[in-house]
Amino acid sequence: MFAAAIRRSSTRALVARYSTSTSSVNPAEIAHFSRLSSEWWDESPSGEFSFLHQMNPVRVRFIREKLLEVARDAQENPPLNVLRGMEVLDVGCGGGLLSESLARLGAKTLGIDASEANISIARLHAAQDPGFASSLSYQHTPAEALLAESDKRYDVVCSMEVLEHVDNPTGFLDTCAKLVKPGGHLFLATISRTALAYFLTIFMAEDVLRKVARGTHTHSKFIRPEELTEFFRTYPNTESPWVRGQPTRTQVEVRGMVYNPLSSSWILAPRDAWGADGCNYVFWVRKPNI
Amino acid sequence: MLKSGLGIARRALGRSLSTSAHEDWDIVIVGGGPAGLALASALGSSQLVRESLRVALVEASDLSKIREWTPAEGAFSNRASSLTHKSQTFLRDIRAWEHVDETRTCPIEDMQVWDGVSDSRIEFSSSLLATELPMARMTENLNLQRGLLRHLANVPQVQILDSSRVQSIDHPEGSNWPLVHLDSGRVLRSRLLVGADGFNSPVRAFANISSFGWAYDTHAIVATMSHQPRGAFMGPNTTAYQRFLPTGPIAFLPLSPVASSLVWSSKPPLVAALKASEPDVLATMINAAFRLPDVSMRYLHDLILDAHASGSPLAAPQVQAEVAWREKSHGIDAMSAYTSIRSTVQGIPPADAELLPPLVTSLQPGTVASFPLRFNHIDSYLGEGGRTVLVGDAAHTVHPLAGQGLNLGLADVECLSRCIEQALTNGGDVGSRTALLPYAQERYLANHKVMSVMDKLHKLYSTSFEPVVWARSVGLEVLNELDSVKTALMMEASGKDTPASPWDSAATVVENLAGVKNVVGTSLSSILRAVSSRSK
Numbered sequence: 001m002f003a004a005a006i007r008r009s010s011t012r013a014l015v016a017r018y019s020t021s022t023s024s025v026n027p028a029e030i031a032h033f034s035r036l037s038s039e040w041w042d043e044s045p046s047g048e049f050s051f052l053h054q055m056n057p058v059r060v061r062f063i064r065e066k067l068l069e070v071a072r073d074a075q076e077n078p079p080l081n082v083l084r085g086m087e088v089l090d091v092g093c094g095g096g097l098l099s100e101s102l103a104r105l106g107a108k109t110l111g112i113d114a115s116e117a118n119i120s121i122a123r124l125h126a127a128q129d130p131g132f133a134s135s136l137s138y139q140h141t142p143a144e145a146l147l148a149e150s151d152k153r154y155d156v157v158c159s160m161e162v163l164e165h166v167d168n169p170t171g172f173l174d175t176c177a178k179l180v181k182p183g184g185h186l187f188l189a190t191i192s193r194t195a196l197a198y199f200l201t202i203f204m205a206e207d208v209l210r211k212v213a214r215g216t217h218t219h220s221k222f223i224r225p226e227e228l229t230e231f232f233r234t235y236p237n238t239e240s241p242w243v244r245g246q247p248t249r250t251q252v253e254v255r256g257m258v259y260n261p262l263s264s265s266w267i268l269a270p271r272d273a274w275g276a277d278g279c280n281y282v283f284w285v286r287k288p289n290i
Numbered sequence: 291m292l293k294s295g296l297g298i299a300r301r302a303l304g305r306s307l308s309t310s311a312h313e314d315w316d317i318v319i320v321g322g323g324p325a326g327l328a329l330a331s332a333l334g335s336s337q338l339v340r341e342s343l344r345v346a347l348v349e350a351s352d353l354s355k356i357r358e359w360t361p362a363e364g365a366f367s368n369r370a371s372s373l374t375h376k377s378q379t380f381l382r383d384i385r386a387w388e389h390v391d392e393t394r395t396c397p398i399e400d401m402q403v404w405d406g407v408s409d410s411r412i413e414f415s416s417s418l419l420a421t422e423l424p425m426a427r428m429t430e431n432l433n434l435q436r437g438l439l440r441h442l443a444n445v446p447q448v449q450i451l452d453s454s455r456v457q458s459i460d461h462p463e464g465s466n467w468p469l470v471h472l473d474s475g476r477v478l479r480s481r482l483l484v485g486a487d488g489f490n491s492p493v494r495a496f497a498n499i500s501s502f503g504w505a506y507d508t509h510a511i512v513a514t515m516s517h518q519p520r521g522a523f524m525g526p527n528t529t530a531y532q533r534f535l536p537t538g539p540i541a542f543l544p545l546s547p548v549a550s551s552l553v554w555s556s557k558p559p560l561v562a563a564l565k566a567s568e569p570d571v572l573a574t575m576i577n578a579a580f581r582l583p584d585v586s587m588r589y590l591h592d593l594i595l596d597a598h599a600s601g602s603p604l605a606a607p608q609v610q611a612e613v614a615w616r617e618k619s620h621g622i623d624a625m626s627a628y629t630s631i632r633s634t635v636q637g638i639p640p641a642d643a644e645l646l647p648p649l650v651t652s653l654q655p656g657t658v659a660s661f662p663l664r665f666n667h668i669d670s671y672l673g674e675g676g677r678t679v680l681v682g683d684a685a686h687t688v689h690p691l692a693g694q695g696l697n698l699g700l701a702d703v704e705c706l707s708r709c710i711e712q713a714l715t716n717g718g719d720v721g722s723r724t725a726l727l728p729y730a731q732e733r734y735l736a737n738h739k740v741m742s743v744m745d746k747l748h749k750l751y752s753t754s755f756e757p758v759v760w761a762r763s764v765g766l767e768v769l770n771e772l773d774s775v776k777t778a779l780m781m782e783a784s785g786k787d788t789p790a791s792p793w794d795s796a797a798t799v800v801e802n803l804a805g806v807k808n809v810v811g812t813s814l815s816s817i818l819r820a821v822s823s824r825s826k
């Protein structure tokens with residue numbers, strides 16, 4: 001059970017309480033989850049997930065611009081709504097922050113999470129919004145089970161802020177990678193294992209500022225961007241890896257995300273900005289087109 | 291593993307959330323004034339918005355009156371605003387300006403601003419701006435609104451629901467999506483609700499947004515003035531004039547070669563008396579207010595007030611005789627630019643003629659109106675939890691002394707539509723706090739700066755507290771301070787956005803002068819020190 005996108009201790013407690021219940025929806029549960037949902041979706045600075053809310057537009061921008069860039073390599077003037085019609089899987093979707101954005105951009109989006117509470121939260125929130133006719137669905141499942149259960153593969157697989165919480169990152173990456181169609185895209189966002197990351201995400205965020213519940217992060221689980229790139233140099237095997245030779249922008253890319261406390265917003269660091277990927281970063285890799 | 295579920299959740303939620311049937315919209319704008327219509331136009335001009343959002347604008351009045359507005363040749367509405375270069379650029383960018391009848395607008399190329407007590411004067415000129423557009427353009431609000439409506443006629447994606455009054459706004463339990471109830475019985479549920487509904491904003495009340503402000507003990511009298519064209523030896527009528535009298539500033543803003551707009555701020559009883567006077571009396575008083583020394587203006591004010599109070603208002607010849615007598619006692623001769631009694635403006639104009647506006651000959655019938663002046667600024671541009679924002683007068687009302695009211699509203703609209711597009715690009719929910727926070731941050735700060743400069747200027751000039759008047763009469767201080775306001779206006783006008791806003795420096799200088807005011811309250815010697823140290 002390593003795919004659990006358990007992000008906060010409060011959510012963890014919930015999972016313990018609700019993971020055994022069935023999926024049938026009753027009014028008491030609805031009331032309960034709509035309260036949780038409004039907490040999850042509380043974007044104010046006092047909200048528990050405010051950092052995620054602030055980060056989300058930057059990640060979407062990275063995804064969209066990367067896909068647009070790839071589309072431009074293939075055709076002169078690709079449509080700007082590059083996600084329209086794409087099949088997208090959001091692994092560890094939490095309350096549905098990223099899934100909703102991708103669905104709004106026209107992607108046929110499936111959000112999955114190993115926490116049933118998260119899935120209920122995400123569903124309830126999306127149900128308020130008349131904009132998601134058939135473009136967005138959620139499923140309570142770990143990624144491995146989804147992979148085992150059907151042959152369906154996706155144009156884009158995203159997994160944001162999950163990698164740093166899983167116990168077996170290699171197995172997790174393998175599952176995600178297998179869910180991508182040939183020629184498709186894998187996007188990850190996570191935290192690097194650096195002294196800066198330790199300082200910002202554990203010492204400052206958990207211990208000093210208490211922005212994030214204590215125990216949320218374990219420094220040794222953080223993965224450096226070069227380790228991810230390295231992984232795909234031999235994945236799935238050394239003969240035909242996803243990344244070969246000098247990494248080029250058509251195979252893999254890492255971009256740092258930098259927080260500006262003055263405007264309480266995140267910015268995507270420019271390409272190759274020195275040290276910007278020392279903490280939070282986004283990662284993209286493309287599956288070869290065989 | 292149940293894969294659907296959104297449907298079940300939605301049905302369950304639907305039952306608990308609302309009882310009455312409603313329509314779903316992405317953006318509902320309340321208010322079809324200039325700000326609301328400009329927002330609708332800006333959104334309608336964006337392809338991304340047209341493709342992704344359903345936008346409705348609700349207005350209580352019947353907008354066909356504005357759509358079909360056909361003013362008589364030479365007649366001008368009394369509500370006209372000076373649109374800065376920046377506002378014009380925005381309106382051009384959204385392709386709304388091409389629907390405004392530009393022949394009814396008038397460029398302001400120069401400005402003459404002076405202190406009514408010390409006569410220290412400052413001049414502004416468009417030629418100092420490195421742009422082709424004039425620094426501002428006088429535009430009737432109706433002309434702008436009609437242009438915006440014409441622009442919107444080509445944008446079926448934006449629906450206008452006029453003759454529809456918002457009766458109440460609430461939200462269903464457990465949801466922060468506003469439900470807007472119209473008097474027609476329609477209920478609109480909106481992802482984002484925009485209050486462009488003016489000073490008494492019902493949207494502001496719904497969103498529980500508090501505001502900070504006060505009414506000035508000042509009203510403004512507006513009118514459309516007719517006058518002779520400028521003589522052959524003078525420039526065209528493209529100069530705006532403003533004189534700061536201790537009772538408040540009086541402004542003369544060009545509309546055409548023979549018509550200009552008046553905005554005269556003064557004490558409420560005087561405004562009431564002037565408004566009740568016969569039009570020729572008001573015209574005479576306007577001419578005098580730009581020309582006579584302050585001491586004589588105060589005398590004339592008292593005459594008007596007394597006559598008004600006694601129920602036998604003065605006739606025009608009486609007032610003209612008074613003015614002529616005061617001119618004589620000040621040594622203003624019949625050939626001077628400072629006499630209001632000259633009957634014609636032929637031949638070679640007197641020296642200094644360009645320092646003063648043309649002589650008003652009459653007021654256009656039905657254009658004299660007045661309104662109270664207020665300072666009001668909301669504490670937050672964003673309702674708690676998102677989903678509601680305010681723009682225009684709903685967010686701020688400002689003293690008209692620099693004609694910034696509508697420009698601030700248009701800047702709000704420009705910023706909000708930019709944030710909405712930005713959110714759409716990134717798949718954001720345009721009603722979410724995350725999408726709207728940049729708007730709230732940017733506009734609060736920007737408007738606050740401009741508004742406080744306007745407020746402090748008003749206070750500084752309206753005091754007759756001796757030491758301050760004396761400090762003003764020294765001249766230097768006033769010039770310095772006007773100079774910083776001038777820089778701010780010019781930068782604003784040229785549309786240059788610098789990280790350190792020019793309003794910052796203007797605010798600092800005005801602040802310092804206000805500081806002088808406090809200092810002089812304690813002793814005269816301290817002001818002497820303050821002034822001499824500051825003029826080094």
Ligand SMILES: Cc1cc2nc3c(=O)[nH]c(=O)nc-3n(C[C@H](O)[C@H](O)[C@H](O)COP(=O)(O)OP(=O)(O)OC[C@H]3O[C@@H](n4cnc5c(N)ncnc54)[C@H](O)[C@@H]3O)c2cc1C
Pocket residue numbers: 320321322323324325326348349350351368369370371372431454455456457486487488489492512553659660661681682683684690693694695696699
């Ligand atoms: C009498 C007067 C004279 C003025 N003269 C000048 C001037 O000479 N120069 C200048 O620069 N500025 C002047 N101003 C200020 C200037 O008009 C405003 O800055 C400008 O109109 C603000 O535009 P707005 O769109 O924000 O608000 P408004 O123009 O006030 O528009 C608000 C709109 O909301 C609508 N509305 C309100 N409540 C509801 C409801 N419940 N349901 C549906 N619709 C609703 C109203 O009908 C109105 O159309 C004047 C203001 C007033 C009141």
